[in-house]
Each structure stands twice: as structure tokens, then as C-alpha cells.
Amino acid sequence: MRDLTDDVALMRPVIEALRASGTDPDRVLARVGLAPGGLPAGRFPHSAQAQFWKATSDECGQEHVGLFLAQHLPAFHGLLLEYLFLSSDTFGSGLRHALRYVRLLSDTLNAGLQVQGERAVLSLGLAPDTPRHFPEMLAGAVIRLFDALTEGAFVAREVRLMHAAGAPAARYQQVYGCPARLGAEDYALVFDAAVLDKASRHAAPELLRMHESLARRQLAEVERLDLVRQVRELIGELLVDGGATLEQVAARLNMPARRLRERLAMAGVRFNDLITDYRCRLAKELLLKTDERIEVIVERTGFSEPSTFYRAFKRWVGETPVEFRKRGKV
Template identity: 70%
Template sequence: MRDLTDDIALMRPVLAALQASGTDPAKVLARIGLQAGELPPKRFPHALQTKFWQAVIDETGQEHAGLFLIQHLPIYQGLLLEYLFFSSETFGAGLRHALRYIRLLSDALTARLDVEGDRAVLTLAAASGVSRHFPELLAGAVIRLFKALTEGDFSLYEVHFIHTCGASAEDYRAAYGCPAHMGSERYALVFDSAILSKSSALAQPELLQMHDLLAQRQLSEIERLDLVNRVRELIAELVVENRATLEQVSKRLDMPARRLRERLTIAGVRFNDLVGDYRCRLAKDLLLNTDERIEVIVELTGFSEPSTFYRAFKRWVGVTPVEFRNRKKG
């Protein structure tokens, strides 16, 4: 299973909200092992969300951190999805455009828009185990954005959350302006479907086409990274059996070997380099953190002969495996 990631754009407005609330964002980041100037350039592990929100609670002293920060969020966050809204002909068209690229924000989110008579339902499905503060903040951010995009005409009927424990009914109504239902089957916003036909004052077909192309490129980049990560996972599974070949990996991916090589080239990597990188990291880990004999490490790293392993390791690191182990332990 691939590791889920979030775009760094999800974190920046939260840090801005922390600053506006009087909390030092640097202290929150320090609690999860990051420095303010060391944010990941694009994507960061979704698994950090739980630790991040606990750090927010610790620093703000607010039990319901997501709700607390909603009031301090900037309305516009400079996201590409917002520009898709601006340049679309109607609010509904902009929403449907944005939903096509929801993965630009997070691997952990999927979204769907359904119209049921006079009610529209925006369903946001999040990965299991997500901290409740993430969807609660996200709901508030979406509501604020939708109101701004529609000049205040957006009318929300109710909010649904999967989690069963949270703030009081009064707290949710104060944050969202409507009732919140806990223990639902989905995360969802229910609103007046008439707003979908509201015209956009900033609609520009040329800009929409440009923003759409940019979103497609960014989504393609994420998908290329997915492929590289999946290949790395398969190499890790196959290397111990000495079957980490392009043909074996392509077979697992159900694609021709030639096609896999082409896609990796487009992603800027070579298959043999991925294999070598994994073998090198595994060998160093085994040498440093275990007492396995060199002969065993040779087998675990997928080499058929010790001499081949020795030559490869010296090419990677510059010293022999024995010298590497002795130096590091010394």
C-alpha cells in the first residue's frame, strides 16, 4: 500500500491561522520535528497529520483545535483549485472542475458532488484514522471559500462527520452556521443546489483552459511519483529472491517492460538505479544495525556471489562492507 501524502498547501494556511491566533507556528512544527524554514517543498506524509494536530492542541490549549482555527483562516489560500473556480462560467462548473483535481491537495481525500432536488451534497471521503480536526477545519475552510466565491449567497443546510465524539452542537453551529451531524456514513456538506447555477463575475474561458492544463500537469507529476514509489515497493519485495528485474516488476504492474522503462524515463529515473539504491540502503542498514554475517547480507540484498556484493558496495560507498561496519561502530 502506497504512503499517502498531502500537498504543503494544506499546511500553509493552517500555519497562517496559528500565527493570527497568537500561537507561534514554529513551536508547533518543532513538536513534529520540523523547523519553520524546513517545510517539505511539495508533499509531506499524511501520517504526520495526527502528530501535527496534537501539537496544535498542545500549543493553543484548545481541545477543538480545528474549530478554533477556522475563524483565523485566510479566505483565499492561493490554490490552483481556487483559480479553476474563478475562471469558470458558474459556481457549479467551477466546483466540478476543482473536484477533478482534489488529489492535488491530498491523497487522503476524494470528493463527489450529487444533486438531490433542491439540495446539493458535497461528499468528502477521508482516509481512515484521520484526526477529526482535519475534516472539521476543512469544512470551515470550504464554507468560507464558497461564501466568498458567491458573494455571500452560499447557503448551507447541514454538515456531516464520520466521527462520533467532538465539540458541542452549539460550537459546531457557531462555526458553520448550521447543524452538524456526528456518526454519519460520510463527511459531507449539504447546501442549496440553486447556487450551482450562479454566474461567476470573473469567468474567463482562456484562463480556465490555462488553469486546467496546469492542474493536469501537476496531477501527472503526482502520478509519476506514484509509479516510482510502487516500483520501489516491488523491488523491496523481490530483491531478496534475486528477482528484482524490470520484467518481474512490470509483470506485477501488469504492463509491458518496455512501457515501464519509458514511464520511468519520463519520471527521470532508471530502473537499475532504483534497484542499486535499494540494495545500498538495505546493505548499510544491515551492516550498521544487525550482527548478520556478510554472507547472510549478500543473500538478503539479492547478490549471488560475495565478490559481486563487495564490488558493488565499494562502488556505492567507497569502502568495503567490513570497513564500513567497523568505522561506523568505532
């Protein structure tokens, strides 16, 4: 199963909210191993959410830190999905446009919209084991954003949260302006469907096309990086069993080998280069950080003969494995 990731853009509003609440965000970042001054570009493992929110809760001194920070979030965060909203002709059209590209923010946000008579339900699609502070903050952020986009016409009716234990009911009512139901079957926001027809004062077809084109390119880049990451992970798994051929990796991804080769070419990489890069990095790590015998390293890096490994390593690094290990441990 591939590792889920979030875009750092999802955390930038949290950093702003921390600062607005009087909490030093650099202290939170330091506790999760990031340099002070802000978040790096790119995506980070979704599994890091638990550590991030634990650090955030500790630094804020707030048991219900997601709700606490939701009150300090800016209405707009400068995200591409917000521009899709603004340039669409109606709020509903903008919401449907944005939902097509929600993966730009997170692999876990499999959001969807359903209209049930006078009520609309925005499902957030988060996993049940997501730290509760994240969906509680996210629900507040969405309500705040939708209220701003519709110039106050948005009316939230209920927030559904999957976790069974949370804040007192009055706290949710205070932050969301509507009740929250704990232990629900999904993470979702229920609101009046009539707002979907609310016209946007900033509608601009030309800008919408430009924003959608940019969103498509960004989504393609996310998918490209995702494929390369999956292939690298599978190479590591298969090398343990002495395999890691293109055909084996393709089979694990449930696609023909030819299709995998084509997709990697479109991503600007070759399978053999990924194999070489993985073997080289693994060999260096084992030589410098362990006392494993060379014969064991040969096997773990997927080589059949020590002589083949020696020649390859000399070609990669410019010195033999023994020389590299000796120099690295001086």
C-alpha cells in the same frame, strides 16, 4: 498498499490560522520534527496527520482544535484550485473543474459532487480513521471559501462527519452556520444547489485554460512521483525474498512489464537504477547502523554471492564494505 500522502499546501492555511490565533506555529512544527519557519516543499505521509493534529491541539490548548482553527483561516489560500474556481464562468463549473485535480492536495480527498433536487452534496471522500480535527477544519475552510467565491450567496445546510464523538452541537452551528451530523456514512457538505449557477465576476477563459494546463502538469508530476515511490517500496519488499525483477514489480502493480518500463522512462528513471539505488542505500544503512554479518547483508540486499556484493559496493562507494563500516564507526 501504497502510502497515502498530502501536499504541504494543505497545511499552509493551518500554519496561517495558528499564527492568527496567537499560537506559535514553530512550536507545532518542532514537535513533528520539522524545522521552524514554515513547511518544506513537496508532499508528506498522510499518516503524519495524527501527530500533527495532536501537537496542534496541545499547543492551542483546544479540545476541538479543528473547529477552533477554522474560525481563523483566511478565505483564500492562494491555491491553484481556487484560481480554477475564479476563472470559470460559474461557481458550479469552477467546482467541477477543481474536483478533477483535488489529488494535488491529498491522496485521501476523493471528492465528488452530486445534485439531488434543490440540494447539492459535496463528498470529501476522507478515510474513516482520519483524525477528526482535519475534516472538521476542512469543512469550515470549504464553507468559508465557497462563501467568498460566491460573494455571500453560498448557503450550507448540513455538514456530515463520520466520527461519532465530537464537539457540542452548538459549537458546530457557530462555526459552520449550519448543523453537523456526527456518525454519518461519509464526510460531506450539503448546500443549496442554486448557487452552482452563480456567475463568476472573474471569469476568464484564457486564464482558465492556463490554470488547467498547470494543474494537469502538476497532477502528472504527482503521479510520476507516486509511481517511483511505489516501485521503490515493492523493490524493498521483493528483495527480502531474493527477487525484485521488473516483471515481479509489474505483476504487483497489475500492469505489463513493458508498460511499467515505459512509464518509468516517462518519469525519467530506469528500473535498474532504482534497484541499484535501493541496494546501495540499504547496504550503507545496515553496515553503519547494525552489526549484521556481511553474509546477512549480502542476502538482504538481494545478491547471490558475497563476491558480487563486494564488487558492486566498491563500484558504488569506492571502498569495500569492511572499509566503509570501519571508517563509519570510528
